[in-house]
Amino acid sequence: MRRVFIVVILVVAAAVLGLWRSHGGVRQSLSRAVGMPGDNSQGVTGDETRKSFDLKPGARLQVQGINGKVEIQTSDTNTAEVYVRRTADSPSSLSRREIIIEQTNDGLLVRSKQNHTGIWDHIFGTEPKEEVTIKAPRAIALSLKGINGRVTTGEIDGPLEAKGINGRVELGAASEYAEISGINGGVVMGLKQLGERGARLSGINGGIELRLANGLNADFTSRGMNGNVRSEIPEVTVDKEDHGSRYSAHIGTGGAPITLSGINGNVRLTRANSTADSATVNDKKEATKTQKEVKSTESKSLKDSVK
Numbered sequence: 001m002r003r004v005f006i007v008v009i010l011v012v013a014a015a016v017l018g019l020w021r022s023h024g025g026v027r028q029s030l031s032r033a034v035g036m037p038g039d040n041s042q043g044v045t046g047d048e049t050r051k052s053f054d055l056k057p058g059a060r061l062q063v064q065g066i067n068g069k070v071e072i073q074t075s076d077t078n079t080a081e082v083y084v085r086r087t088a089d090s091p092s093s094l095s096r097r098e099i100i101i102e103q104t105n106d107g108l109l110v111r112s113k114q115n116h117t118g119i120w121d122h123i124f125g126t127e128p129k130e131e132v133t134i135k136a137p138r139a140i141a142l143s144l145k146g147i148n149g150r151v152t153t154g155e156i157d158g159p160l161e162a163k164g165i166n167g168r169v170e171l172g173a174a175s176e177y178a179e180i181s182g183i184n185g186g187v188v189m190g191l192k193q194l195g196e197r198g199a200r201l202s203g204i205n206g207g208i209e210l211r212l213a214n215g216l217n218a219d220f221t222s223r224g225m226n227g228n229v230r231s232e233i234p235e236v237t238v239d240k241e242d243h244g245s246r247y248s249a250h251i252g253t254g255g256a257p258i259t260l261s262g263i264n265g266n267v268r269l270t271r272a273n274s275t276a277d278s279a280t281v282n283d284k285k286e287a288t289k290t291q292k293e294v295k296s297t298e299s300k301s302l303k304d305s306v307k
Contacts, residue, residue: 045094046087046128051101053080053108057139058158060107065146067097067112068130074138074154074172080108081135088128097128107141110134155190168206173213173272180204186265190272191216194256207265210258211272212236217252222260222267231269238269 055061055078063070082101088094098113110132131149136142138155144162151165155172162169164182171180173190178199180187186206191199192213199218201208212218212233220238222229222245229247231238238249249269251258260267 044087044089045091046085047094048086049082049084049099049101051082053082053103054078055080055107055137055140057137058141059137060104060141060143061134061136062104062107062109062111062143063132063134063145063147064109064111064143066110066130066132067127067148068132069149069167070132070144070147070151071134072142072153073133073135074140074156075135077135077137079135080137082108082110083133084110085131086128089126093126094128096126097130099130099132150185155192173211174199191218191258194218194258196256198256199258201260201263203262205264208260208263208267209270210267211270212251213272215252217255218258219254219256220247220249220251220258220260220269222247222263224261225263225265225267227263227266229267229269233269233271236269 057078061072061080063072084099084101086094086097086099088096096115098115100109100111100113102109112130139157141158142153142156142160144151144153144165146164148166150167150169151162152170153160153172156174158175159177160171160174160180161178162171162180162183166184168185169180169183169187169189171178171187171189173192175192176195177197178189178191178194180189180199180201181203183204183206186208187201187204188209188211189199189201190211190213193216207227225245225247229238229240229249231249236249236251238247240247247267251269
């Protein structure tokens with residue numbers, strides 16, 4: 001009889017939880033019943049934060065525990081500009097977490113912090129969404145950990161680390177060393193010249209595209225994967241063992257190791273487009289556009305003067 005009573009209690013609790021999350025009116029009534037603050041907001045509420053920091057070349061940028069998408073834009077600068085936008089369905093939900101942005105001895109740290117809440121709010125409350133955009137120097141060491149959302153970065157002239165990410169990951173060309181692990185989503189990653197440690201990708205639930213720069217010298221190996229590896233680069237041939245799921249490829253003259261393991265998806269080796277060439281093309285387009293505008297203005301002025 002006692003077991004039946006416990007089962008009934010659990011079923012009722014599950015039903016209440018479902019109603020709480022799906023129906024605002026029920027949520028409001030239960031809030032008043034247990035003494036929680038009601039949701040007096042009209043729709044979505046939120047806040048924004050902007051901060052700037054000076055970073056030395058090679059500084060370490062860490063982004064941790066973000067519940068939402070993260071974008072890292074890089075360029076030739078010594079300044080990091082951090083923009084954070086938070087949204088929630090109520091002020092009480094927004095207060096459940098906060099974003100900490102602080103300069104450290106070796107660089108900059110952007111992380112979330114869980115605030116202490118009551119037991120009922122802890123069980124039934126909703127987490128706020130966070131969007132982080134950072135404009136940072138290209139010459140940094142970048143570390144991304146515990147992110148529940150899509151991640152994109154620009155080129156990094158330094159080591160790159162991405163771990164524990166629930167979402168698609170698109171990483172600009174990395175150099176020196178890269179370690180990518182625990183990703184629940186597809187991965188697109190560029191690779192430039194690598195140091196002795198090379199690049200390591202493991203525990204990825206999704207397809208992978210490795211964009212290899214011209215002149216990259218490396219030895220590729222992949223094992224223990226549920227998928228296949230193919231090269232879309234004419235001069236790079238992928239070899240597969242007759243038995244097992246081990247693949248290998250010699251890139252350029254060989255050298256730095258690129259190792260993959262525990263991959264649930266297919267892997268593609270492609271040739272990276274040159275960012276510099278793209279920038280040059282865009283600059284030429286803008287210059288041509290400007291020249292046309294100037295000529296048009298001069299022609300119009302000449303016609304007006306003739307009149």
